[in-house]
Amino acid sequence: MKFASSEVRRARPLLGTFVDITARGADETNLHRAIDRAFATIQRVDRLMSFHDPGSDVSRINRGGFPKGVIVHPWTWRVLKCAQEFSRKSDGVFDITIGRQLVKWDYLPKPGKRFGSGGSWRDIVLDNKRNVRFRRRLIVDLGGIAKGFAVDRAIKTLKDNGVVTGIVNAGGDLRVFGSTSQLIHLRHPARPTHIARAVRLRERAMATSGVYFERRKYRGKYVGPLLDGRTSQSGRELISVSVAAAECMVADALTKIVFTLREKAADLLAQYGADALLLERDGAPSWIFDSLCDTRVPTRFA
Numbered sequence: 001m002k003f004a005s006s007e008v009r010r011a012r013p014l015l016g017t018f019v020d021i022t023a024r025g026a027d028e029t030n031l032h033r034a035i036d037r038a039f040a041t042i043q044r045v046d047r048l049m050s051f052h053d054p055g056s057d058v059s060r061i062n063r064g065g066f067p068k069g070v071i072v073h074p075w076t077w078r079v080l081k082c083a084q085e086f087s088r089k090s091d092g093v094f095d096i097t098i099g100r101q102l103v104k105w106d107y108l109p110k111p112g113k114r115f116g117s118g119g120s121w122r123d124i125v126l127d128n129k130r131n132v133r134f135r136r137r138l139i140v141d142l143g144g145i146a147k148g149f150a151v152d153r154a155i156k157t158l159k160d161n162g163v164v165t166g167i168v169n170a171g172g173d174l175r176v177f178g179s180t181s182q183l184i185h186l187r188h189p190a191r192p193t194h195i196a197r198a199v200r201l202r203e204r205a206m207a208t209s210g211v212y213f214e215r216r217k218y219r220g221k222y223v224g225p226l227l228d229g230r231t232s233q234s235g236r237e238l239i240s241v242s243v244a245a246a247e248c249m250v251a252d253a254l255t256k257i258v259f260t261l262r263e264k265a266a267d268l269l270a271q272y273g274a275d276a277l278l279l280e281r282d283g284a285p286s287w288i289f290d291s292l293c294d295t296r297v298p299t300r301f302a
Helices: 028-049 057-064 074-089 096-104 146-160 248-271
Strands: 006-014 017-025 124-126 131-134 165-170 173-177 182-188 191-201 204-210 216-218 221-223 238-245 275-280 285-288
Touching (some): 006 028, 017 028, 028 057, 028 146, 074 096, 074 248, 173 182, 191 275
Antiparallel strands (some): 017 165, 124 131, 165 173, 173 204, 216 221
């Protein structure tokens, strides 16, 4: 098989990180055009789902979700539906209403409107015609899933514009498509010059979540942005979780669930045909399923 003759790689600061897009095809001019459109797609997702943009759907929901509700863009609606699915399947471990706790710990800016101290994903009602309303005052944050969705939409844009193979990498949330596999190096979070594991991806996505750079003290205790939605507390034993799945949005959400549930997430991973790599605080790696490496890594969860 003859591979495409041209390759274009470009990067931009988006989604609070650097987004790197590589595209391969027959015509370099068309590749640049496709990448431009993919970046525009990511910008659109960011405008819709940013917690920081007062004009985003997320900000509008947080202001007007209680009591009447707000009509949102179809993309935002899709992400909210997916978030609710993961909340149900994880019994509330994944919960986009943890925004109030992230505000309390200064991971997110304080909203202009007053919000309640209770509530959960069960208080979000997704009515017909894309109306989102709250049963009580809440703060939702789609930061745990929207970046993966942006990667998926960018991949669709590239495909729709004739790109035959490529990769979109948004600060560690990435997806590969096309006939060739990509070697992905997972860096050890506590030792950035060390590779924790190398995996090959083909027509697959991978997302990584960790607390290694973002832990801080709050009232004498260390806290982090990865929370168990049931308790609003952050995990302590792991420093990172990487999940590979068919879609980046799915991988993105699953990293947060695995971070809390660890081996108890095995059934949920199996439902999505996903693999997970866990890194302990002592640096030891372990797999929950492993279809990515030629040499199987022993796991305590077998």
